[in-house]
Amino acid sequence: xxxxxxxxxxxxxxxxxxxxxxxxxxxxxxxxxxxxxxxxxxxxxxxxxxxxxxxxxxxxxxxxxxxxxxxxxxxxxxxxxxxxxxxxxxxxxxxxxxxxxxxxxxxxxxxxxxxxxxxxxxxxxxxxxxxxxxxxxxxxxxxxxxxxxxxxxxxxxxxxxxxxxxxxxxxxxxxxxxxxxxxx
Amino acid sequence: xxxxxxxxxxxxxxxxxxxxxxxxxxxxxxxxxxxxxxxxxxxxxxxxxxxxxxxxxxxxxxxxxxxxxxxxxxxxxxxxxxxxxxxxxxxxxxxxxxxxxxxxxxxxxxxxxxxxx
Numbered sequence: 001x002x003x004x005x006x007x008x009x010x011x012x013x014x015x016x017x018x019x020x021x022x023x024x025x026x027x028x029x030x031x032x033x034x035x036x037x038x039x040x041x042x043x044x045x046x047x048x049x050x051x052x053x054x055x056x057x058x059x060x061x062x063x064x065x066x067x068x069x070x071x072x073x074x075x076x077x078x079x080x081x082x083x084x085x086x087x088x089x090x091x092x093x094x095x096x097x098x099x100x101x102x103x104x105x106x107x108x109x110x111x112x113x114x115x116x117x118x119x120x121x122x123x124x125x126x127x128x129x130x131x132x133x134x135x136x137x138x139x140x141x142x143x144x145x146x147x148x149x150x151x152x153x154x155x156x157x158x159x160x161x162x163x164x165x166x167x168x169x170x171x172x173x174x175x176x177x178x179x180x181x182x183x184x
Numbered sequence: 185x186x187x188x189x190x191x192x193x194x195x196x197x198x199x200x201x202x203x204x205x206x207x208x209x210x211x212x213x214x215x216x217x218x219x220x221x222x223x224x225x226x227x228x229x230x231x232x233x234x235x236x237x238x239x240x241x242x243x244x245x246x247x248x249x250x251x252x253x254x255x256x257x258x259x260x261x262x263x264x265x266x267x268x269x270x271x272x273x274x275x276x277x278x279x280x281x282x283x284x285x286x287x288x289x290x291x292x293x294x295x296x297x298x299x300x301x
Contacts, residue, residue: 021229028225036218045218053220057228120215123190127216130194146197147216149208174198181191 009073017064028057031077034148038081041143043088044132045124052088056081078158082140089136126184133180138173141166190214 004012004026015023035056036049043049059080067076127146131139140159144150150158156166190211197207268278275282 021233024232025225025229028228032224033217033219036220040218050220050224053224054228054231058232061232119186120217122187123211123215124217126187126190127194127211130191142198145204145207146194146211147208147218149203149205151204170198174195177198178195181194184191 010069013064013067013069013073016061024061027060027073031074032057034074035077035081037147038078038140038143039085040128041131041147042085042136042139044128048088052084053081056084059084075158079160082159086136086140129184130177130180133183134173134176138169138176141169142173142177145170190216 004015004023007015007023007026009027009030012023012027016027032053035053039049039052039056043052056077060077063080067073131143134142141155144155144158145152152163152166152170156163159166193207193210193214196202197204197211271282272278
């Protein structure tokens with residue numbers, strides 16, 4: 001069986017476009033954690049996040065023929081993940097505003113699955129709770145900086161927003177995060 | 185890493201002078217990591233390729249229909265051409281009567297043929 005562990009992204013893309021399951025499987029393996037950080041960082045850790053994660057890769061597969069290679073594959077995947085996650089947040093907002101009186105708190109799930117160590121579990125839960133308490137427009141910026149280590153410039157590129165907007169949101173997010181963390 | 189330290193790291197992560205990479209690494213070392221469940225990749229592949237398979241079947245069907253249609257259409261055109269040539273050779277023209285197979289018979293002779301009188 002052919003292994004693609006050492007193959008670069010461009011070769012994997014070409015093979016995937018030709019319908020090579022193993023090549024696309026390698027792309028999924030390479031970028032699943034990246035997508036998980038975005039989706040779970042913004043939606044919480046739940047089965048719904050898994051569904052969105054799957055949707056990200058399905059959308060990626062069908063849009064690979066349009067991928068021109070001008071940006072890195074990771075950036076392209078992140079854009080898809082961010083867009084689908086933001087759409088899901090909007091959908092949930094609409095749903096909960098129609099059917100629930102409880103507000104934002106029940107829109108996101110906090111269970112942290114598959115973490116064996118208690119300390120690690122608490123750490124992830126703390127980060128999740130803090131992130132989920134932020135407004136979505138701040139949450140995406142904080143999660144990209146905090147969990148993925150993106151600079152403000154990189155964040156602006158991925159989100160397609162002006163650098164000034166990112167900087168101002170970051171400063172407001174910092175205030176909001178401080179307040180949230182004090183209450184945790 | 186204790187919860188309090190994680191909280192401090194989170195606030196520090198938004199400071200302009202701090203390298204975001206460094207904080208992300210520290211949080212990951214503290215156990216703040218995200219991944220999908222086991223079998224995630226298999227589920228994605230199964231979903232994509234089962235859909236592709238049904239799409240392939242549809243494409244195959246349309247292709248077969250096109251092939252059959254082309255064969256029928258070509259045979260039909262050939263039959264029409266042969267028929268026209270034979271009509272022209274037998275009747276010497278393409279009049280409506282010759283196409284309908286009535287030849288130069290008069291209306292009365294047709295009535296005789298039909299009624300037997």
